[in-house]
Amino acid sequence: MSQLNKKPTIKDVAAKAGVSVTTVSQILNHKGARFPTATHKQVRQAVADLGYVANFSARNTRLAVQRRTIGVLVPQIQNPFFANLFRGIQDYLYDQAADTFLVSTDGDNVKAQQYMKQLIHRSVDGFIIASQLDGQDPLLKKLRRLRIPYVLLDQNEGDQAGDQIIVNERQGGQLVATHLAAVKQGPMILVVPRQQSANIHLRIAAVKAELARRQVEIAAIYQTSALEKSAGALTGRQIMQDFATAPHLTIWAVADEVALGIIKAVRQARKQIPENVKLMGYDDTDYADYLNLTTIHQPVVTIGREAAALLQARLADPVRPRQVIVKPVTLVRRDSTSDD
Amino acid sequence: MSQLNKKPTIKDVAAKAGVSVTTVSQILNHKGARFPTATHKQVRQAVADLGYVANFSARNTRLAVQRRTIGVLVPQIQNPFFANLFRGIQDYLYDQAADTFLVSTDGDNVKAQQYMKQLIHRSVDGFIIASQLDGQDPLLKKLRRLRIPYVLLDQNEGDQAGDQIIVNERQGGQLVATHLAAVKQGPMILVVPRQQSANIHLRIAAVKAELARRQVEIAAIYQTSALEKSAGALTGRQIMQDFATAPHLTIWAVADEVALGIIKAVRQARKQIPENVKLMGYDDTDYADYLNLTTIHQPVVTIGREAAALLQARLADPVRPRQVIVKPVTLVRRDSTSDD
Structure with missing residues (x-):
């Protein structure tokens, strides 16, 4: 019986590529990411040389996991x-x-x-x-x-x-500082997270640099525990308490979610946005639009x-x-x- | 050499349970959900009888996937x-x-x-x-x-x-209808999704039944394409157009996200909530609080x-x-x- 007439099997592919059947199977099922590129090449070459057509198991065919x-x-x-x-x-x-x-x-x-x-x-x-x-x-x-x-x-x-x-983020920070410098009333306050990822660190640095360049003084920087509404509301209440006697404030929050928390704190303090507090966020989430929040769109x-x-x-x-x-x-x- | 002194292996478990090694392995790794309960029992019994302690592979131990x-x-x-x-x-x-x-x-x-x-x-x-x-x-x-x-x-x-x-949902629908019947001004409008899951179907039926019981007429029912803000805004604009001459409206939206879209449409029509439009949602998402939306809390x-x-x-x-x-x-x- 001639070998030439036999349909090639996954074993033939493995033998030709010099790898195990499992390796071939995983690579052909898109699950071979952990094998070296060279192994992928050997397997694909062996498949091509032998004209192998994968016989996916009944379960795989049923589940259609070629994705x-x-x-x-x-x-x-x-x-x-x-x-x-x-x-x-x-x-x-x-x-x-x-x-x-x-x-x-x-x-x-x-x-x-x-x-x-x-x-x-x-x-x-x-x-x-x-x-x-x-x-x-x-x-x-x-x-x-x-x-x-x-x-x-x-x-x-x-x-x-x-x-x-x-x-x-550098551009974003510059846009924040340029806009706030133009509309500023009362003390300028920044609300930033306690833990800063690399991008947020850059964003804050750019805001500070541009405010300094424009000779706008930062009255206070508050650290918030998370980029969440609830954390923003807590920080906002602290700001409203610390600056209770200030008729005007300008606040930049590092993210819209934090700014939404601050909106709540401002309302609870019976102050108005933007009459008493000018507030700006960052991200342009869907809700910023509904809450009339000036922000940076990503x-x-x-x-x-x-x-x-x-x-x-x-x-x-x-x-x-x-x-x-x-x-x-x-x-x-x-x-x-x-x-x- | 006595068998009694040999540490039992996964093969011993498989043999005793009358199943394959793979079956044992998958069941012990919490991946045997597709095997019958009886098979689980056989394997657990064999493990107990033999005092088998699983020897998780090096990879499994490293990845700590006992979870x-x-x-x-x-x-x-x-x-x-x-x-x-x-x-x-x-x-x-x-x-x-x-x-x-x-x-x-x-x-x-x-x-x-x-x-x-x-x-x-x-x-x-x-x-x-x-x-x-x-x-x-x-x-x-x-x-x-x-x-x-x-x-x-x-x-x-x-x-x-x-x-x-x-x-x-029956209770929720009754609460919606009872509240809206009490505050109603102008025509009563319902905004419901085109495709209704079983729970939303019940919710709407309960609102309708309670409104009927209270002899409150429904002026119009609008179908929105999805439970999303954007779909709500589209439907809201249609309502504002169809009822442009009505000084007052009462609107119930099937979900807060849809209500948020309607808030946008009302603002765009230069009408006020609640002066011109009384609006109620359902879900009490975080944002309902920020947008002062009456709703049902789940x-x-x-x-x-x-x-x-x-x-x-x-x-x-x-x-x-x-x-x-x-x-x-x-x-x-x-x-x-x-x-x-």
Whole structure:
């Protein structure tokens, strides 16, 4: 019986590539991200040489899992900024035959580690990471070691390996300071988070630098415990108490969610925005529009889509040059800083 | 050499239980949800009889995946109601050594099918499903066939197998109608979604029944395309156009997110809430408070926690009696329906 007439099997592919059957199976099922590029090449070459057609198991065929799966890490899905970012990622990837699992880390690095371990264990094909990470985070080292591709968002320093999308925080900070210098009344107050990711650190530094350049004095800087409405409300109540006798104030909050908390505190203190307090946020979440909040617009859905596209491109070609995309921001003027 | 002194291996367990090594491994790794209960019992009995101690592979030990993984399906993570629901689920499960992967189905049944296939393929241990499903949905049939436990939320009919948490929609509808009947000015308008899940259908029916009982006439019912702000704004603009000459209106929106869109449309029409338009929502999302929206409060974080607890209990004891928990709701009065 001639070998030539036999249909090639996965064993033939493994033998020709010099790897195990499991390795071949995992690579052909998009679960081989942890194998070296060379192994991928050997397997694909053997498949091509032998004219092998994968005989997916009955279960795989039934479940139609020829699609990829991507893990998305965000710090707080309760923040509509990240919900819209995820929408951009998900919409793009679904159309590109990739499914998205979201995990929300609560800004907790232990949780982030744990969830990422689970996602890796469940053999996801790649990651989009919008959570705050230290530059030398062990999570990123692990992904590089396992050769699982990832795209970083909002991480401006430390990592020189993954593809990245960076928002132009320096421009954002300048726009904040320039606008507030023009509309300012009373003491100028900044509300910043206690723990600052690289991008937020840059944002704050740019605001301070531009205010200094314009010789606008900062009366006080308050630290808030989280980028959440409730934390913003707590900080806002402290500000309203400390500046109870000031007829006018100008406040910049590092994120819209924090600004919404401050709106609540201002109302509770029976003061008016913008008559008594001029308030500005950052992010342009959907709700900023409904609450008439002046803010900085980041093209968040577009950022999500572009991050997804970067990851797809990286999965298709693991050795392509590293990409870093910088996105511009714009000022959105609303009633909260108006001059009436 | 005596067999008695040999440490039992996974092969010994498999032989004693009369199943394959893979079956034993998957069951001991919490990935055996698709095996019959009898198989689980055989394996656990063999482990106990032999005094077998699992020797998790180096990789498993490193990744510490003794934890379970739960898939959570929501229709729209952009809706803060579902973000808070997820927070309740996640907080509870993380402390109970289970990790949560979230998928957002966009209310699209094809997407829901696809994501659930992926989650099953990645061997998640159970599901919490807040997405809209038909009573006889094939997804639920598949889960039952694979013996993967699930908890349903907001699904009031059709499924008689899974554990369930039901919000008392009849009570909610009565509270809406009773309040609006008391504050009503001008024509009464309802804004409901085109596609109605079982719980929303009940909610609307209860509002209509109570309004009828109180002899309050419904002037118009508008159908909105989705439970989103943008869809609400579109419907709101149509209402403002159709009732342009009415000095007063009373509007109930089926969900807060839709009501927020209507707030925008009312402002654009240069009308005032509550002077010209009395507006009420449903859900009591965080933003309802910031926008002074009268609404119905559902204890959403608690519902999330209780759903997670139900699933944990089911995973621990697959044959326990089915649980159905009904949660009460409360009326939250704010300025949008005030009488001033």
